[in-house]
Amino acid sequence: MFISFEGIDGSGKSTQARLLAEALQALGHEVVHTREPGGSPGAEEIRSLVLEGDPDRWSAETEILLFTAARRDHLEKTIRPAIAAGKVVICDRFADSTRVFQGVTRGDLQDKVNRLHNEMIGIEPDLTLLFDMDPAIGLARAKGRQTSEERFEDFGQDFQEKCRAAFLDLAKAHDRFTVIDAGREIEVVAKEVLTLVAGQLSS
Numbered sequence: 456m457f458i459s460f461e462g463i464d465g466s467g468k469s470t471q472a473r474l475l476a477e478a479l480q481a482l483g484h485e486v487v488h489t490r491e492p493g494g495s496p497g498a499e500e501i502r503s504l505v506l507e508g509d510p511d512r513w514s515a516e517t518e519i520l521l522f523t524a525a526r527r528d529h530l531e532k533t534i535r536p537a538i539a540a541g542k543v544v545i546c547d548r549f550a551d552s553t554r555v556f557q558g559v560t561r562g563d564l565q566d567k568v569n570r571l572h573n574e575m576i577g578i579e580p581d582l583t584l585l586f587d588m589d590p591a592i593g594l595a596r597a598k599g600r601q602t603s604e605e606r607f608e609d610f611g612q613d614f615q616e617k618c619r620a621a622f623l624d625l626a627k628a629h630d631r632f633t634v635i636d637a638g639r640e641i642e643v644v645a646k647e648v649l650t651l652v653a654g655q656l657s658s
């Protein structure tokens with residue numbers, strides 16, 4: 456099973472992905488917990504190119520190419536081998552992030568994103584959990600972390616508002632999405648996520 460975690464910055468994806476991975480392992484599942492951009496040595500190198508530096512360092516079009524290049528390497532080296540071995544893959548962000556962050560927020564580039572995706576990636580997760588919450592709170596949470604990877608957070612709150620709306624539009628359009636209210640306590644969200652995923656794994 457291939458599960459992606461999506462949502463705006465600071466919505467708790469990384470925290471919840473880690474908790475789900477630990478809980479599934481405790482239940483005896485073999486789990487690969489990975490992330491984008493990154494998740495393979497080559498893709499991690501591309502990660503620092505796209506997440507560090509000035510917000511206007513790259514155009515949205517150049518970013519589409521960089522994120523898709525990173526995803527292709529991640530798919531070849533990490534995701535496909537894990538799926539083939541029957542493991543549960545938990546991926547912190549996947550192609551929906553490109554659809555939103557590059558496809559919608561800085562002009563309508565959705566068609567370009569989808570064409571490149573179909574050509575170079577060609578798979579979707581079985582299940583996508585959308586961690587939905589108020590961007591002001593998400594951004595405050597994200598800014599509380601000490602990291603140099605702030606290029607997208609520096610686009611500001613309006614940008615994150617657009618991202619939230621675009622994620623919710625994708626969720627309405629595709630059955631593989633489940634929207635999670637991410638504004639609640641960590642343990643409450645984790646319990647809902649585990650119940651949902653364990654239910655799908657046993658069905």
Ligand code: ADP
Pocket residue numbers: 462463464465466467468469470471596597599600637638639640641644
């Ligand atoms: P994301 O991966 O979506 O950017 P993180 O999991 O890194 O989000 O969480 C961002 C920050 O918010 C972290 O410092 C984390 O400890 C904190 N956090 C995560 N979930 C919650 C929550 N439900 N309530 C309060 N703080 C949270």
Ligand code: TYD
Pocket residue numbers: 463464465466468469491492506522547548549550552553554556557597607608
């Ligand atoms: P991530 O490390 O998940 O950040 P956070 O934990 O703050 O949510 O992702 C870093 C940034 O990269 C995030 O702001 C979204 C952006 N991003 C894209 O713009 N396009 C993409 O295809 C991906 C995977 C991420």
